[in-house]
Amino acid sequence: MDFLGHFWSNVALGFGVAGTPFNLLLCFVGVFLGTLIGVLPGIGPMTGVALLIPLTFSLQPASAIILMAGIYYGAMYGGSTTSILVNTPGESASVVTCLDGYQMAKKGRAGPALAAAAIGSFVAGTFATLMLMLFGPWVAGIALKFGPPEFFSLMLAGLTVVTSLAGRSLVKALFSTLFGLAIATMGIDNQSGVPRFTFGNPELMDGLEFLTVAIGLFALCEVFVNLANMKDAVQERLSIKGGLWLTKEDWKRFIPSCIRGTLSGFFVGGIAGAGAAVASFVSYGLEKKVSKYRDELGHGAIEGVTGPESANNAAAGGSLIHLLCLGIPGSGTTAIMLGALLMIGLQPGPLLFTQQPEFVWGLIASMYIGNVMLLVLNLPLVGMWVKLLDVPLYLLMLFIIMFSFLGVYTMNNSVQDLFIMVLFGVIGYLMKRVDIPAAPIILGIVLGKLMEEKMRQSLVISDGSLMIFITRPISLFLLFLAFVAITNPYWKQIGRGVRRLFGGAPAA
């Protein structure tokens, strides 16, 4: 009872802080800028927050974090927009959304896709906030159990998603994954400090930027495909068919995938701290495994948008738990926020909840408010965005080219990145011609670097013994999940074989 009373007084305190006109304004500015930042490829939430730091110097700590957090989760909303409309991911956590989002747009269903992304983000964002409020310190405690071995096993389990990204041929998907894993080895090796495959080029020392490759493989590739079909494409439009809003059937499919995306995203991104991009991939794989409509994924299924978009928002909210309760940043963006908070003279970490209640609860309240604002802001925008599709296809292709070049250049101010992007556009086109799926490359890059790093860290800790992966319970459990995911398509066959072997009646 006492606990509850205390809890409600904290909630009231939070809304008191977040509800002042000035903080409401900052929250709105944050989520609005965040949406814009998410929509524009290249300017990620990390750059957005970093550039605002000088501004936060003069603000109260609570106001500063309300603004920065708004940008962070706002970007997760906006990132899906260009993925769906023009096959160009606005930030790294929205790459998977391209797969089904753009297919939906091609079928004239961009409206429901955008709406599903917005609502899914809202549900997941609110859920993550709720978890932060109720169980923050407890979740943070579990997060600490994720050392390098657990992380490696999680990544390995994530890699089983590849079977779900395969088109018709698993071999081709594996080829594509290996290519991605190979690319992931480029750059300075963190475990030895030795540069690999950099050819003495300083710009290759950090490896290939994942978003550069993704934009080449998806966005530019789409342009090339349309160029090849130039004759028919010139006057074609991706016009809207049907309503902008979800139908009854859509809702029925939306709800379960949204719940799965939220929970898996919160686990992978929020608890384990593997980041929003990994979370979105895992969610997509999960849909492919358990959704009733798994065969439609890849051809414009609403689950392929809802799942990943819910997952990346749940992950973003989750990584704020790491920042606030542990004082440890779970992502690049929260790392910058940590720096900014230190500058304002505030120390995130275990003491924050007791020492600065108005700060913590103000932030939590502002996240509820911000998520509602984002929903209200984004749903009407759907009508505006889909108008963009009402131009002839050749004009849309020009948009894509402009967005891609602008986005990739602003990431690192590097011209070389533009060449790399074009190169991957060509690679993507060639792969499409021989029917090799491109998405596994992205998966390989996202997981490859982390997987290698975590495996080698584990082995240094264990003095080279592989037992470390199976003697730790969480790690063992994740490996078991990976095993189940890989073998599950063959269970029926094995079962049939076993029955036949023992002379039982063969199954129909």
Place this chain on the structure above:
Amino acid sequence: MFKKSFTMVALILLLCIGFTASSEGAAYPSRPLEIVAPANPGGGWDAMARTINRVLEIEKLYPQPISVINKPGGGGAVGLAYIFMKKGDDHELVVFSPPLIINTLNKTFTQNYKELTPLAKLITDYQVFIVKADSPYKTFNDLLAAVKKNPNAVKFAGGSSPGSMDHLAFCKVAKMAGINPKDLSYVAFSGGGEALTTLLGGNVAFVSSGTGEVLTHIQAGTVRALAITSGVRGGGPLKDVPTLKELGINTTYEVWRGVFGAPGMSKEAQAWWANTIKKMVGTKTWKESLEKLQWVPAYEDANGFAKFLKEEEKSYLDLMTDLGFAK
């Protein structure tokens, strides 16, 4: 609406052209200043560059516009390559710290940093060695004794690859304490946060870290700082942390940050900056910024900085040759 804004833009462009044309040939500085941050926004180099930018602007010390440009990649390699392309350009500055020397010695950088024009050393930070609150190592000497006994069993972590600051800082101390740094077992993470998580999760024995990243944890008591690499004790939560010297290990480890001009900066520009930076570090705005960022002022003029760099290089060369990182 569109027409109007277009005319505006055109007007502004015209003004700019007129402005640069009229100021050509005037005394230094005659053009806008560009400060290169050889990393992404958010890191220490970026913060340094932006602080310089802000103070020069607020105190009206630079009569032309100033901008910071981020050139991330290769631990500073891309930024260094960029500033070398600006050879002889007096309106280019770059900020750097120990990796400038480390990455030159291990040949990650292909250019020779000595061609840069050192202008001033500005601030410094130190390393701390921390253990988890419930660690059996109560003092730094406990820890050193355990490392001495079995270096491989006492794993330590840091937020950067082997042969960079987090690793080298402890190697330097170990060497002074009579331990062969090659025997140490170091786990490299990509960021101080990850290293800290691993420590708190009980996966490594101790962590070598810059002070800023762990202050909050020291204050909260989740970790214990056993030693700091500064010459005198720090303030605030660090006031109870003994220095290496107090512990009988006669060494320090500095994470300095300084500012350089492009290679071949003119004598005139060098003199102008010597004067201006001296003014800058004396301003209230500068001092306040440092306090906010918890940076320790460590101003040295161009000559002092150049001498300091020479000493640093020698010390790193010794250490890195021992460890096999210098090539």
